[in-house]
Amino acid sequence: MSVGAGQAPERAVTGAGLATVGAASLVGSLTAVRGLSVGHARRVTDGWRTGVTVVLAPPGGAVGGVDVAGGAPGTRETDLLDPRNVVERVDAIVLTGGSAFGLAAADGVMRRLAAAGIGFPVGAAGVVPIVPAAVIFDLGRGGALPAASATPGPELGALAYDNASTGPVAHGTVGAGTGASSCGIAGGVGGAATVLDDGTTVAALAVVNSAGSAVDPRTGRLYGDLGAVFPDPDPDLLAAWLASEWRPKPYPSGFGAERGLPSSASASSPMNTTIGVVATDAVLTKAQCARLAASGQDGMARAIRPVHTMVDGDSVFALATGERPAGNLNALLTAAADVFAHAVADAVFHATGFADLPGYGALVLGPGRPADGAG
Amino acid sequence: MSVGAGQAPERAVTGAGLATVGAASLVGSLTAVRGLSVGHARRVTDGWRTGVTVVLAPPGGAVGGVDVAGGAPGTRETDLLDPRNVVERVDAIVLTGGSAFGLAAADGVMRRLAAAGIGFPVGAAGVVPIVPAAVIFDLGRGGALPAASATPGPELGALAYDNASTGPVAHGTVGAGTGASSCGIAGGVGGAATVLDDGTTVAALAVVNSAGSAVDPRTGRLYGDLGAVFPDPDPDLLAAWLASEWRPKPYPSGFGAERGLPSSASASSPMNTTIGVVATDAVLTKAQCARLAASGQDGMARAIRPVHTMVDGDSVFALATGERPAGNLNALLTAAADVFAHAVADAVFHATGFADLPGYGALVLGPGRPADGAG
Numbered sequence: 001m002s003v004g005a006g007q008a009p010e011r012a013v014t015g016a017g018l019a020t021v022g023a024a025s026l027v028g029s030l031t032a033v034r035g036l037s038v039g040h041a042r043r044v045t046d047g048w049r050t051g052v053t054v055v056l057a058p059p060g061g062a063v064g065g066v067d068v069a070g071g072a073p074g075t076r077e078t079d080l081l082d083p084r085n086v087v088e089r090v091d092a093i094v095l096t097g098g099s100a101f102g103l104a105a106a107d108g109v110m111r112r113l114a115a116a117g118i119g120f121p122v123g124a125a126g127v128v129p130i131v132p133a134a135v136i137f138d139l140g141r142g143g144a145l146p147a148a149s150a151t152p153g154p155e156l157g158a159l160a161y162d163n164a165s166t167g168p169v170a171h172g173t174v175g176a177g178t179g180a181s182s183c184g185i186a187g188g189v190g191g192a193a194t195v196l197d198d199g200t201t202v203a204a205l206a207v208v209n210s211a212g213s214a215v216d217p218r219t220g221r222l223y224g225d226l227g228a229v230f231p232d233p234d235p236d237l238l239a240a241w242l243a244s245e246w247r248p249k250p251y252p253s254g255f256g257a258e259r260g261l262p263s264s265a266s267a268s269s270p271m272n273t274t275i276g277v278v279a280t281d282a283v284l285t286k287a288q289c290a291r292l293a294a295s296g297q298d299g300m301a302r303a304i305r306p307v308h309t310m311v312d313g314d315s316v317f318a319l320a321t322g323e324r325p326a327g328n329l330n331a332l333l334t335a336a337a338d339v340f341a342h343a344v345a346d347a348v349f350h351a352t353g354f355a356d357l358p359g360y361g362a363l364v365l366g367p368g369r370p371a372d373g374a375g
Numbered sequence: 376m377s378v379g380a381g382q383a384p385e386r387a388v389t390g391a392g393l394a395t396v397g398a399a400s401l402v403g404s405l406t407a408v409r410g411l412s413v414g415h416a417r418r419v420t421d422g423w424r425t426g427v428t429v430v431l432a433p434p435g436g437a438v439g440g441v442d443v444a445g446g447a448p449g450t451r452e453t454d455l456l457d458p459r460n461v462v463e464r465v466d467a468i469v470l471t472g473g474s475a476f477g478l479a480a481a482d483g484v485m486r487r488l489a490a491a492g493i494g495f496p497v498g499a500a501g502v503v504p505i506v507p508a509a510v511i512f513d514l515g516r517g518g519a520l521p522a523a524s525a526t527p528g529p530e531l532g533a534l535a536y537d538n539a540s541t542g543p544v545a546h547g548t549v550g551a552g553t554g555a556s557s558c559g560i561a562g563g564v565g566g567a568a569t570v571l572d573d574g575t576t577v578a579a580l581a582v583v584n585s586a587g588s589a590v591d592p593r594t595g596r597l598y599g600d601l602g603a604v605f606p607d608p609d610p611d612l613l614a615a616w617l618a619s620e621w622r623p624k625p626y627p628s629g630f631g632a633e634r635g636l637p638s639s640a641s642a643s644s645p646m647n648t649t650i651g652v653v654a655t656d657a658v659l660t661k662a663q664c665a666r667l668a669a670s671g672q673d674g675m676a677r678a679i680r681p682v683h684t685m686v687d688g689d690s691v692f693a694l695a696t697g698e699r700p701a702g703n704l705n706a707l708l709t710a711a712a713d714v715f716a717h718a719v720a721d722a723v724f725h726a727t728g729f730a731d732l733p734g735y736g737a738l739v740l741g742p743g744r745p746a747d748g749a750g
Binding site for chain 1: 449450451452453457459461462475478479482485486489499503504512520521522523685688690
């Protein structure tokens with residue numbers, strides 16, 4: 001696929017059974033899939049630094065799937081997404097800070113959906129909204145103690161719901177990425193989208209809060225920037241970053257350190273987690289959605305090193321709105337990995353962070369660094 | 376194993392690798408496993424008919440596992456119980472009515488645990504209580520509309536936590552079984568416990584809200600009453616029941632009907648679900664706990680027909696407190712299936728239900744029917 005005009009040469013993805021992926025930019029956001037809405041809410045006052053991102057399916061829901069690949073997941077309503085189980089369609093996905101406490105944010109989204117009559121119909125009893133959720137670990141990053149007192153609840157979930165729109169998605173230090181860190185620098189929310197030759201749209205939203213680094217310390221570039229759409233690092237800033245307290249550090253437990261791999265910086269943040277959504281407008285079965293989510297995990301693996309560790313609860317949801325006939329499934333899976341990888345890079349690129357948790361832009365890019373909300 | 380004195384002959388469980396299971400009654404409750412507490416809370420006023428049952432692990436938690444076998448599960452924090460994942464110990468299990476809305480009850484339990492400093496330690500941020508949960512579908516059974524307005528939330532979860540004790544557990548129309556139905560008669564909460572020859576205790580708690588019947592219509596006996604500890608049905612009452620509106624009926628969708636299988640009675644209750652906990656005081660790995668939970672599902676299969684349908688979210692958790700060295704794992708699994716089956720029978724035996732949802736006792740046993748709370 002090609003990237004933004006003039007930014008990089010067209011790259012052809014070929015191989016047995018794979019179509020050449022056509023000319024479309026990876027730049028974009030999850031709402032490139034028609035009918036999906038995304039809403040963010042955050043709180044950064046009074047010791048809080050956390051938030052919620054809600055993805056709403058179009059009316060009638062979207063076929064859903066999930067893949068849980070990290071060793072420390074915090075999830076809700078993922079069992080129903082097993083392809084053997086009866087519920088096919090998801091009404092919303094909740095991505096939230098607050099570790100397991102943040103699962104309460106889904107209650108607020110369920111209430112809003114139920115009030116709107118949206119959900120799995122259960123006869124005279126009404127509807128049960130289907131709202132799978134996953135959390136990142138951002139406890140304590142705002143400073144409030146006990147940390148559990150400053151975690152998303154139903155109100156912040158409902159606010160994210162109220163903020164949802166089908167327009168471009170704000171990326172950076174927003175929503176569920178508000179309290180995120182990525183190997184010691186600011187994490188955040190990112191996105192990417194592409195259109196395959198057959199017209200199928202594939203898009204991703206990632207909330208990056210990884211133990212591992214999304215930045216290659218040898219070059220200062222983002223591993224997941226597959227189209228090289230982001231600016232070149234400033235060599236002097238890169239050198240300064242690698243000598244600073246914000247550099248990628250050996251993992252606290254030592255794993256990876258002996259191989260020189262960048263890893264989590266903070267012994268006081270023992271848990272991390274990258275979560276997100278991959279979506280398409282193609283018709284997919286529930287089992288194919290599970291496969292689509294797994295391809296998102298492949299993209300995560302390309303974009304973060306190390307990834308899927310025992311301190312990451314890395315979980316990816318998939319949604320298929322079914323507006324278009326199914327095309328080449330292998331091309332779709334290939335693109336899903338690409339857009340998720342790029343969404344991870346986009347999150348770290350756009351995250352401005354805070355004084356005590358600076359962003360990639362300020363550290364490595366300098367004056368041209370992006371601002372929050374640029375998507 | 377033998378059952379209550381004089382009630383049935385001793386039964387020897389033998390086979391390759393299986394120890395003979397020793398003399399101990401199946402009668403008992405989950406708290407036979409030392410250190411476990413159980414608390415119930417319910418609300419049956421103002422159109423409500425639902426509740427919560429909380430199982431608390433001893434200080435330091437219990438090794439946990441889960442098995443999800445029904446086609447319509449509603450769950451929370453089950454992914455972390457995958458044996459590949461890092462969290463080994465569970466602080467509490469929440470079983471609740473309210474369908475997916477009821478998952479909010481776990482928030483109240485998490486808050487109570489966090490306030491007590493109980494949970495997975497996460498450095499300066501404190502603790503994250505590990506509280507997996509599963510729901511039954513009881514929406515609308517109390518009459519409130521919309522049904523979602525009358526579902527357990529954090530307050531009812533916290534009340535169940537406050538009510539927890541290590542004493543005998545109340546069985547019947549209590550806790551998460553308050554709004555339960557089982558193939559058109561009252562469901563409820565039941566329990567069973569046994570001690571193996573090597574001194575290992577195995578116990579179960581079941582919340583029975585099954586589409587299928589726990590009663591064999593040919594005899595009026597409970598399928599799961601493995602020790603024949605419950606009274607013989609009154610022949611006249613049995614005949615009257617089988618001619619009444621409360622008899623086991625063909626499944627609404629017709630599946631099973633052609634084979635004469637008893638099944639769900641209520642077209643207005645399209646979803647059901649049996650959930651529960653199997654526990655032991657033996658040392659088990661997390662993977663062995665998953666196996667223990669699966670054996671609980673085998674017990675459920677013996678006690679309910681049909682079981683594990685697409686309208687049941689049948690889920691069983693397992694807890695191992697690790698007070699005793701591991702014994703014969705096959706004997707433990709055998710006993711887990713037996714105690715779970717008996718717990719299902721016990722639930723239906725003790726459920727008194729309501730005027731519009733009578734219990735097994737009133738229908739089939741007559742004057743000697745049990746009362747709520749007899750455990």
